[in-house]
Amino acid sequence: MRRIPLLYFAALLTVFAAQPDQRLPLTGKVTDASTKKAIPDFHLILHRGTTAQPAETLVDRKVHNVGGRFTVLVPSGSIVLTIEAPHYLPAEQIVSGGGKTVAIAMQHGSMLQGRVLGPDGKPIAHVDVSTESVSPLAGRREIHTMTDANGMFSILVQPGDHTIHFKSEGLLSEERHVSAKVPTTKVPDVQVVRAVSLSGSGADDLGAPLPQARVRATLQSSPTHEMRDAMTNAEGKFTVEPLRPGRYDVEVSMAVHVPRKVENVEVPAASPLQVRLDRGALVRGFVRGSTDEERPYVSVYLGPTVMTLINLKEEFGINAVPAGKIPVYAETQQAGSVRRSPTVTIDTTNGGSTSIDLALPVSPVITGTLTEVQHAPSRPVVIRFVQPNV
Secondary structure, three states, X not given: OOOOOHHHHHHHHHHHHHHHHOEEEEEEEEEEOOOOOEOOEEEEEEEEEOOOOEEEEEEEEEEEOOOOEEEEXXXXXXXXXXXXXXXXXXXXXXXXXXXXOEEEEEOEOEEEEEEEEOOOOOEOOOOXXXXXXXXXXXXXXXXXXXXXXXXEEEEEEOOXXXXXXXXXXXXXXXXXXXXXXXXXXXXXXXXXXOOEEEEEEEEEOOOOEOOOOEEXXXXXXXXXXXXXXXXXXXXXXXXXXXXXXEEEEEEEEOOOEOOEEEEEEEEOOOOOEEEEEOEOEEEEEEEEOOOOOOHHHOEEEEOOOEEEEOOOOOEEEEEEEOOEEEEEEEEEEEOOEEEEOOOEEEEEOOOOEEEEEEEOOOOOOOOOOOOOOOOOOOOOOOOOOOOOOO
């Protein structure tokens, strides 16, 4: 039997051990998706992992080729290819070496350009500018840039609607909605400002503090109705923050009290805001005369805006009713038929209670017998009920 030298086996083991690190050629061509022309200058990046969580970077180089072509040696297996070029959106593909030429078609992006001003109205540097980008491989992700010494920024995005966020330490965040168009979209100047606050207190009509009352401040000039909420403490005091300077509508509400809205509050304010809430009245009672089928649809109206439904026992109750003379009535609508009680005017007081009974009118019932005249031909009969003018 012929013996094979040990050196031969050692050589075979060396070859097989090297297979996992074998490098294969990866060739590609980068073109403009619209014109199909080659892009001669681009940035080539290859890495393991995923686009969302890149791992080892294998290649990171700038390429100049008039035909838009490149060839690199890569390890076996799948890797992530990213191509970047000026004025184009980054292109990403999962590729592997040793195969056909990879075709990369680059889409034009929209360059958003603008300027950010600080609280003093002067350009401000180091403001983080971000928006969302959508990638076929990574999905939605944030892209960021920073303003330069002149407060200027540029960020390449896909054409379409975008929300841009501006953040700087110690200042209020801002956002702008823009419609990005190719090749460039100008963003109007954005000013970031320092946060301010609104302080105040709430009490009832007897002067007692209002603990755990809700305070909501809404900026009048905000197209998105920007608002901030706060709660009063045990002493009825509150602070709403952070706010941007401007005019606000301030609403204060608390259980069994009449809500109040204070308009045109300038923030920052020269002095704390004091708000008084009246103790609301309780109005309760019964609505008589509804059937079991109608009862879930019987409504009680107090004045022009307040409405409630009765329960299955024909009861109703309404809290936080303002003091004064208020008209009250009940109504039900079913199958096009409306029944409404007579209107009763009640006189409520702060913290008081008023009871009232309402009655729905009884629907008239008309009965009778229709007989056919002898020898008359059979035909449909129409019966009309007309209420005479009284």
